[in-house]
Amino acid sequence: MEGMVVERAWESDLDAVAALEADAFTNPWTRDMLERELRQSEVARVYVLRLPAQPVAAFCTCWVIYDELHINTIAVDRNRRRQGLATALMRYVLEDAARGGAARATLEVRRSNDAAQRLYERLGFKISAVRHRYYTHPEEDALIFWLDRLEPSAPRPES
Numbered sequence: 335m336e337g338m339v340v341e342r343a344w345e346s347d348l349d350a351v352a353a354l355e356a357d358a359f360t361n362p363w364t365r366d367m368l369e370r371e372l373r374q375s376e377v378a379r380v381y382v383l384r385l386p387a388q389p390v391a392a393f394c395t396c397w398v399i400y401d402e403l404h405i406n407t408i409a410v411d412r413n414r415r416r417q418g419l420a421t422a423l424m425r426y427v428l429e430d431a432a433r434g435g436a437a438r439a440t441l442e443v444r445r446s447n448d449a450a451q452r453l454y455e456r457l458g459f460k461i462s463a464v465r466h467r468y469y470t471h472p473e474e475d476a477l478i479f480w481l482d483r484l485e486p487s488a489p490r491p492e493s
């Protein structure tokens with residue numbers, strides 16, 4: 335998409351990130367939790383996707399633990415969905431982690447979240463396990479996805 339940029343978030347992005355999180359999830363991370371992620375930069379990373387008319391159109395939080403990338407949350411502004419933003423953001427996050435030495439990636443998703451599951455499957459993730467009644471508000475199973483081969487070579491989305 336024209337003018338799209340993905341980069342690590344700044345503290346000035348926190349309000350917009352927290353607003354997207356609160357709008358997207360029934361059991362959202364609070365602004366304080368997100369702020370800790372942003373500050374605790376050794377393991378945690380927060381990425382934002384910017385558009386010319388919208389400084390934070392999507393975001394993704396994750397941890398890099400040894401050679402594993404753990405995606406914790408991804409959300410796109412509800413008025414910007416189905417335009418490829420999550421795909422572009424995920425590709426950037428995966429490639430950035432791979433360039434830093436990560437070899438594989440994992441995440442969990444609600445069983446009822448078909449949109450997210452299709453997104454992850456299209457990126458090459460595969461279901462490896464089920465955690466029964468993992469989520470609350472409402473209670474629901476988690477599907478555990480893994481992507482076993484991260485590739486650092488693809489170009490960055492904004493370049």
Ligand SMILES: CC(C)(COP(=O)(O)OP(=O)(O)OC[C@H]1O[C@@H](n2cnc3c(N)ncnc32)[C@H](O)[C@@H]1OP(=O)(O)O)[C@@H](O)C(=O)NCCC(=O)NCCS
Nearest residue numbers: 358408409410415416417418419420421443449450452453
């Ligand atoms: C899931 C989410 C991040 C997808 O963002 P997005 O920018 O709309 O995704 P993309 O446009 O990159 O879609 C990529 C593919 O995912 C699938 N997909 C995305 N949204 C879908 C939907 N509502 N229904 C069915 N498939 C969907 C499609 O296969 C899509 O490709 P297509 O549009 O060419 O058919 C977004 O819907 C969102 O923010 N949801 C609320 C938060 C959430 O559930 N996050 C994931 C938690 S694990």
